[in-house]
Amino acid sequence: MNIACIQMDIAFGTPEKNKQTALRYIEQIARDVDVVVLPELWTTGYDLTRLAHIADENGEEAKSFLSELARTYDVHIVGGSVAKKTNERMTNTMYVVNRNGDVVGEYSKLHLFQLMDEHLYLQAGETMGLFSLDETTCAGVICYDIRFPEWIRAHALHGAEVLFVVAQWPLSRLHHWRTLLTARAIENQCYVVACNRAGKDPNNVFAGHSLIIDPWGNVLAEGGEQETVIVTNIDINDVQDVRARIPIFSDRRPDVYKMFEKKD
Numbered sequence: 516m517n518i519a520c521i522q523m524d525i526a527f528g529t530p531e532k533n534k535q536t537a538l539r540y541i542e543q544i545a546r547d548v549d550v551v552v553l554p555e556l557w558t559t560g561y562d563l564t565r566l567a568h569i570a571d572e573n574g575e576e577a578k579s580f581l582s583e584l585a586r587t588y589d590v591h592i593v594g595g596s597v598a599k600k601t602n603e604r605m606t607n608t609m610y611v612v613n614r615n616g617d618v619v620g621e622y623s624k625l626h627l628f629q630l631m632d633e634h635l636y637l638q639a640g641e642t643m644g645l646f647s648l649d650e651t652t653c654a655g656v657i658c659y660d661i662r663f664p665e666w667i668r669a670h671a672l673h674g675a676e677v678l679f680v681v682a683q684w685p686l687s688r689l690h691h692w693r694t695l696l697t698a699r700a701i702e703n704q705c706y707v708v709a710c711n712r713a714g715k716d717p718n719n720v721f722a723g724h725s726l727i728i729d730p731w732g733n734v735l736a737e738g739g740e741q742e743t744v745i746v747t748n749i750d751i752n753d754v755q756d757v758r759a760r761i762p763i764f765s766d767r768r769p770d771v772y773k774m775f776e777k778k779d
């Protein structure tokens with residue numbers, strides 16, 4: 516599976532401009548790869564106070580834009596996330612479309628990030644981020660979600676072999692980004708494909724440094740701070756090789772964990 520992360524800069528609150536940027540990159544690279552990944556909130560950025568005007572009604576625009584590109588270029592697209600508006604409810608929602616243009620995944624960010632005011636404007640999702648691409652079980656999560664290892668583990672226990680992470684992660688916590696992503700790959704013995712944005716908005720400078728990490732924790736590709744595309748080939752068989760070498764999934768002791776679970 517050849518994978519590309521489009522580490523684009525995002526124009527604040529300007530969906531049409533951001534769609535042009537995404538389109539330009541997808542046209543350039545899509546024919547050479549199997550999967551294209553976009554960053555978190557790639558249409559609007561974190562222009563949360565104007566979401567009522569610029570959010571995507573039921574995600575329809577994002578779904579049709581991504582489906583058409585996927586069909587045209589015969590590529591799977593993990594479509595970052597967009598601000599989705601359903602009646603008065605806003606969510607930070609990822610759509611995944613396969614190369615036939617079918618929407619095969621929808622996931623709304625489960626953990627809202629208070630430091631960037633998400634809790635004031637968005638509702639949290641309540642479903643898992645599992646989907647399948649070319650018969651490989653994958654999971655998609657959004658940015659702050661990576662700080663919750665139990666949530667990522669739940670996806671691994673449901674069979675996820677590739678974890679897609681889409682983000683707007685600030686430069687000031689770059690070391691958390693790299694460390695958490697590497698830990699999620701090692702502890703779940705899965706590939707981690709993490710697409711962050713580049714550039715800045717009125718409140719933050721973002722880190723870039725999109726990463727593709729193998730199930731042993733090796734970094735296969737990494738962006739710098741500027742807008743760029745990172746591409747690498749991953750071999751899904753490596754997941755089973757690593758899981759056979761150190762069999763953490765059969766060595767787990769869920770019966771004992773349950774006995775000592777702290778009740779809130």
Ligand SMILES: NC(=O)CCC(=O)C(=O)O
Pocket residue numbers: 555628631657658659660662682683684685688691
């Ligand atoms: N967009 C986000 O969820 C940012 C999360 C973040 O910066 C963190 O430190 O966690």
